[in-house]
Amino acid sequence: MQNVKKYFTEGLIQFTILLSLIGVRVDVDSYLNGSYSPLEISDGPSSAYIQTPFHSLRDNWDGYSVHPKCPELDYFFACRRLLDEVRALGSPIRFPTQLSAWLVHQVPDSSEFREPPNSTSNSNVSAGLLSESTGEEANDTELLAVDESHTAAQLSEPGPYPSTGACEIPNEEVEELKGRIQEYGDEGREEPVSLTQLALSSTLEHEGLLSSGAPLSSSEDPHPPDIDQHWSQFLSLPIYEFDDLDPLVSQQLSDLDADISSAISQDVSLRDAMVTGSVYDMIPPRGGVRTLVARQPRGPLFRLVSANSSNLSPGTTTGLAALPNAAVVNGTRNGSSSHGALEGCLDEAVFDQINLLGLDGCLETMDAQLLGILQGIDPRVLEDLDSDSGLSLESSSRGPDSPSASEVSSSSSSSFFEDEGGATGYSSEVDSLPSKSIANYHTWSPVDFSESVWHDHSYSSAAFSQLSATTFPHKAIKEEPFSDEDGEDDEARELSRDELRTRALHVPFSAAEIVSMPVEEFLELLEVHGLSPTQVAFLRDIRRRGKNKLAAQNCRKRKLDAITGLQEEVERLQAQRSRLLRERQHTAKALGAAGQRMEHLSRDIFSRLRDGSGRPLTPERYTLQCEANGRVVVQHIRRPSVATTTAGGKPDKRKKEKKP
DNA sequence: TCTCACTGTCATAAC
DNA sequence: TAGTTATGACAGTGA
Structure with missing residues (x-):
């Protein structure tokens, strides 16, 4: 330094x-x-x-x-x-x-x-x-x-x-x-x-x-x-x-x-340079397919995007938008030289794919590709799905010490991408993807490559519906945009199992898309692609879990908001109570002072007044009354005043005095 | 090792 | 009837 x-x-x-x-x-x-x-x-x-x-x-x-x-x-x-x-x-x-x-x-x-x-x-x-x-x-x-x-x-x-x-x-x-x-x-x-x-x-x-x-x-x-x-x-x-x-x-x-x-490119265009952390925009559904526009955050992303997108026609750019998977090429750990070869491989291959595939062509080719891919699914994936399909799929109750924990972990997330060395996590995924699944990914360019990087197992309730800004450029990216393998492991950890499974199944939609798409689109998706019952159940589970996840998040947010609101209300009421108590004390003091002044004034006035026989008027027998017109008159007390401040024996005295 | 907060998931009821 | 939403409960995870 x-x-x-x-x-x-x-x-x-x-x-x-x-x-x-x-x-x-x-x-x-x-x-x-x-x-x-x-x-x-x-x-x-x-x-x-x-x-x-x-x-x-x-x-x-x-x-x-x-x-x-x-x-x-x-x-x-x-x-x-x-x-x-x-x-x-x-x-x-x-x-x-x-x-x-x-x-x-x-x-x-x-x-x-x-x-x-x-x-x-x-x-x-x-x-x-x-x-x-x-x-x-x-x-x-x-x-x-x-x-x-x-x-x-x-x-x-x-x-x-x-x-x-x-x-x-x-x-x-x-x-x-x-x-x-x-x-x-x-x-x-x-x-x-x-x-x-x-x-x-x-x-x-x-x-x-x-x-x-x-x-x-x-x-x-x-x-x-x-x-x-x-x-x-x-x-x-x-x-x-x-x-x-x-x-x-x-x-x-x-x-x-x-x-x-590779951290930054010299020929980055201003548009690329203006790209912020919000790397995804949701494109309205088109032909039943929601697409994600992958914006590259920075670093080698600039280079890749600028170098490749500049060669793309607007149509192919749309194709890129329809290929969120392409983001994985750039999103594979920006600036990480260890993945340079992989980046180069994916970069070239995916962008070639992008150049070949426009959005229109992408949509038409999805069905045929899906069928082909489903036939080429890793047997372990299908085995996993068969053994873990339906509502019991990938129950979170499996603990690390559970006998099935390793099995689950290997089957649910890592095994799809795990290489022979047994490496797990993001790095293994990245490393193994080209070797095992790169062909399929090339075949299935629409598969969500982007979520290989900006995966997030939290469907932000606000952002998830839009799939913008907060869903994929999650906190890990913001916190460690240029992190090394540790960051990759973090990302792998943050990659939801549904996303992993979705990707492993080569479903042309990300879990987020499956969850966010309208039910009509979802049903159409299930019908059009001719999925097997297991895969249908899998997709339905993904959708159900995703929606329930959102619902749970909303519910918790509401609960927290309610708690917060109630706490604020309690604080407000407590403050109001304290204020009212103070006001009451202040008012009581003022009232007492006014009463004392009134009594003094009355005594002073009565001391100066005389009745018809020349005797001084006493406050015990007379009182001062202020009329509406402002006149102050002396009235004889005809009955004992309850509010009198005199001693307890005085009412009796008044009674005695009044009787005559 | 325990606690706590957060999160995902499941089950269920209600709409 | 199916889908969605809301919510309690449970378990995993990390600080």
Whole structure:
């Protein structure tokens, strides 16, 4: 990781210094504002430039977000060219990136910053970096854009740069500074808080990405002209793989090419590049056949799709849409070199098949092909079906310790694709498919190849009906789009048994399709293909289980929603109760206070009033009444008041007083 | 090893 | 009557 950071920083520093030497201003702030990366990739006549902001890269990588075109990247191409030239100079230089930015900023009036960039200033900058780099660390190492139209507003942005962040540096000072930079470059890694580390610390935001990427510096790059390609490869790697790339830093770039050259294609079209993680779209049923459009997420998928689909006519593209199986070719572990041969085999074969088969032809040939395939089904499959058909098919109650567990596991999922070595799981499936079933798959191109990769045993209730987005590009793909054999095993584990069986039976529909298709289509399917009773029962079980699975998911979701709603209702009612209790207490206090004030006022008033005989009126015998017109009258209490606040003996006194 | 959450499946009732 | 939906119950699985 340190090496990668070193190379990354070196490139930026060299580029920056070069530009500063030739008097070109480099606007880091534009990059800071735009969060553009200097690491744009891709070449070619299509100009489908892909910008790769590191912030978005890390955030969106799981979502396969490929960044759209950005016309402002024209700056970056010039920048990149210069960067390549700078890298070609060799001579690694260690220097904080932010200091580089500070160096190259130019403003007409640099009076605000008079301190020359000497070692003291370096220390100051270092301190500034230490104290302020946290707010800028997300941006300070990404892009240096040549921007002659740099505005003062941008320059005046707060940041770790001295004053306005710009100064004019004489050439001799630059030379001196270069020497110091070289010194720092030689010493930076040994210093506890070196400038290099400071620069690197400013890249903490991208540390995960840069932690173990490919070598970036041309100083150790035996193939400087290939730097873009290496960058492309570097950027094409998922974040989680970067830690695994540390050893690659010390390797030759040729090795790197061999390892990850397939990770991304240079000739990827924009449309391919825009493909996101949602790799499937459901095509409306046509002729009783639902089709899946396989979108390739990225990596070699781009290459395969772009290389092949570009040769396909619209009709054949439709054929591709009708052949979800083709996705397995590309989906077979993107970037996994271990499957390169298999990919090539499937790629060529399947796309040849695609070229031969259009959607129309596909539909017409399904029946005949199905009949042929059903005759060629692996006897073990039929045996399994015979022994495990109907509702008791593949009961989940079989535990691993059950005597039938191994039998079931081998018969239900692995045995169909298990090679002689007994390997199980996804890898075995992938490995064994070409040897045992590739012929059948070629014969049955419509068979759902895609689910060899984007299988999911969870029919997302919302997405399953549409078979879009969430069904096949399941979480495993999103989490480990470039995973190795472990990821393959995960995928194999996530491949539902029904999918496996469906595929093993070479039914021209995936389990998802069988479940989602209308009953009319399903019945038509059963009739048209002339399936055996066992196969009919199998398909019905698939449909029943799939629907019940959806129902169970919906049911559980409803239950959870109900529970959640009830909990929220309880919380709401509890809060309401607390509020009402508080209001009641408050009201009681207010009422008591008002009663006391009323009593005081009454006593005061009565103390001032006299009856006809000149005796003072007592509140015990008289009361004040407010009439509707606002008049306040004194009324004689004719009967004892229940609500009186006087002592318990007073009513008796009133009674006594009233009696006379 | 136990617990818990999640999931798939089966059985059954209701529509 | 067949198909679908809803739901309880059970078991497997992984954290």
